Amino acid sequence: MVNRLSLSLFLLFLSLCVFDNAFGGLITARVDRNPIVIDESVTYQLIINDPSGKEPDFSPLNKDFEILAQGSSTNMQIINGTSSRSKQYQLSLMAKRIGKLTIPPIAVGKEQSNAVELIVTTAQPSGTTAGNQDFFLEVRATPEKPFVRSQVLLTVRLYVGASLASGSLSEPEPENTTVHKLGDAREYTTTRNGRNYRVNERRYALFPQQPGQLVIPPLLFHGQVGTRSTSFFDPFPKAGATxxxxxxxxxxxxxxxxxxxxxxxxxxQQLTGKMELNQTTGEIRAGEPITINFAINAAGLPAARLPEPKLPLDKTVRLYPDQANFENTLTDRGLTGVLTQKITLIPSQAGEVTLAPQPISWWNTTTNTLQQLSFEPLTLQVLPPIAPVRAPIDSPAQIATPISPEKVPAAAPQPFWTKGGGWFWTSIVLACCWLLTLIAWWKKGTAEHSRDFDQATDTNNTAAIRTLEKQLHKACAAGEAEAARKLLNQLTTSQETRGALQDAVAQLNAYLYGGAGNGNQWDGTLLWQAWKNQHRQNDNTTTSVPSDGLRPLYQNGLKQENR
Structure with missing residues (x-):
């Protein structure tokens, strides 16, 4: 009896330990920036899932940090009938010293949050004049000597040391450069020459399109001083001097x-990719489709610049690629281009098939070396097709069964149309006339609706073509040959390329696929001028000539080299 009681108590204690560990991740701590500069504030967030009502103990923070402000908010969600609640605390902290600091775990009842490591560096040296001004701007770009069409990170900081009633800050607009804003502005506080400033920080990704000197014009801040201010560009304080x-x-x-x-x-900065087989079953048979998923990620490179994967195959496999999807993601480190594409393959016979995409050469801007992105080949074992099962000729299912005399059917009854006399045929004639009237009325309404629909469709198509032409003009001006080729494929689906436009397309094909560029950047001026001239001629022509459009740049959906 004593042994059973001891065993029960031990199991109960063990279950309580497991239950306690299962909820160890209910409290999460994080900071909005890392590293930070000394005398700059950092936002510390403490998120409690399913709070118990007990308040956290922030006293351990006083050792290395000064708590400038503190607030909290509660969030409740109901998903599929199940409710969940969380509470979030936000603290504005100022580090007391330089170095690698650790924000200790915060206790909430019996639970504790995770520790957070924070690196605090020395402040950048600043001039005496800037430190004594009410407002000043700092603009920095890295790297200072970038490659053409590579990413340049531009950081803009507005320092505000006085009350601000209203204000606006211009955006960077350098010539021959593509600009991408990296997220929303961030706000924090710092100290320069013993004076406190609020900082509005913005980051941009620049892509210079031409070699040589890149000039980033000065940014302009226009603001009015106010008597009081609670945040950047607050419209409520009373306006003062401009x-x-x-x-x-x-x-x-x-x-x-x-x-x-x-x-x-x-x-x-980094180019990665993968190829995966999207196959739910383990068997692959001849004549049945299979799908290959491609994904390419490029840090510091727009997605439109990424080439579509080339998958050389033999004649035993038919290829059906889907349209590639290009998407850009924005982070603090810059822009990342993502290309995804699905390719459907249908093997025509049994055997072994190896999928080995061609490597992609790229330039590593971090190490200044030429590298290659290689995909791991996939080897597929294709099984023979499943032949349909047919019943033998002499099977019992195909032997005719003789009809016995007692099963001979009786005489067929008299048809109903012979019973009614002339009234039956009169009714039939009247019904047909009524039906013809309905058909004529319906066709008239359909024709009117079709005319209205065609007019709306023509208007929509004209707006879509103008949008594509604007994008083509930008691609030609920026020298983006790959983007210009894709836009031409959409614009010339119903037009014939002739004369100067046909010659310009031939030069574009030679540049992309024949290696005729010789390392020089493609000049899209000739292509854009030829397109405008032919488009103007098409507008002045009253008749349309059917054609096949632009010469296809793909064979089975993949780029082909000129031979």
Missing amino acids: KRIRSKELRLEVKQKPAQATLPWLPS
């Missing part, structure tokens, strides 16, 4: 593409 400040002009030296680099020119 202030205008400009940042310094930046000049960067954009380097030409290295001689050993290949085409297409893909400068990236």
Whole structure:
């Protein structure tokens, strides 16, 4: 009896330990920036899932941090009838010293949050004049000597040391450069020359399209001083004197593409890719489709610049690629281009099939070396097709059964149309006339609706073509040959390429697939001018000539090299 009681108590204690560990991840702690500069505030967040009502103990933070502000909010969700509740605390902290600091775990009842490591660095040296101003701007670009069409990170910081009633800050607009804003602005506080400032920080990804000197014009801040202010660009304080400040002009030296680099020119910080077989069953049989999923990620490179994968196959496999999907994601480190594509394959006979995509050459801007992205080959074992099962000729299912005399059917009854006399045929004639009247009325309504629909469709098609033409103009001006080729494929589906436009398309094909670029950037001026001339001629022509459109740049959905 004593042994059973001891065993029961032990099992109960063990279950309580397991239950306690299962909820160890209910409290999460994090910071909004890491690392930070000394005398700059950092936002510390403590998220409690399914709170018990007990308040957290923030006293351990006082050792290395000063708590400037504190707030909390509660969130409740109901999903599929199940409710969940969480509570979030936000603290504005200021580090007391420089170095690698640890924000200790925060206790909430018996639970504890995770520890957070925070790196605090020394402040950047600043001029005496800037430290004594009410407002000033800092603009920095890295790297200072980028490659053409590679990513340049631009950081803009607005320092506000006085009350601000209203204000606006211009955006960077350098010439021959593509600009992407990286998320929303961030706000924090810092100290310069013993004076407190609120900082509005914005980050941009720039892609210079031409080698040589890149000039980033000064940014302009226009604001009015107010008597009080609670946040940036607060419209409620009373307006005072107007202030205008400009940042310094930046000049960067954009380097030409290295001689050993290949085409297409893909400068990236990191290029990764994978190929996966999207097959739910284990068997692959001849004549049945299978799907291959491709994904390519490029850090510091727009998705439109990524080449579609090339998958060489033999004649025993038919290829049906889907349209590639291009998407850009924005982070603090810059822009990341993502290409995804699905390709359907149908093997025509049994045997072994190896899928080995061609490697993609790219330039590593971090190490300044030429590298290749290789995909791991997939080897498929294709089984013979399943032949349909047919019944033998002499099977019992196909032997005729004689009809016995007692099963001979009786005489067929008299048809109903002979029973009614002339009234039956009169009714039939009247019904047919009524039916013809309904058909004529329906066709008239359908024709009117079709005319209205055709007019609306023509208007929509004209707006879509104008949008594509604007995108083609930008691609030609920026020298983006790959983007221009894709836009031409959409614009020339119902037009014939002739004369100067046909010659310009031939040059574009030679540049992309024949290696005729010789390392030089493609000039889209000729293509855009030829397109405008032919489009103007088509507008002046009253008749349309059916054609096959632009010469296809794909064979089975993949790019082909000129031979």
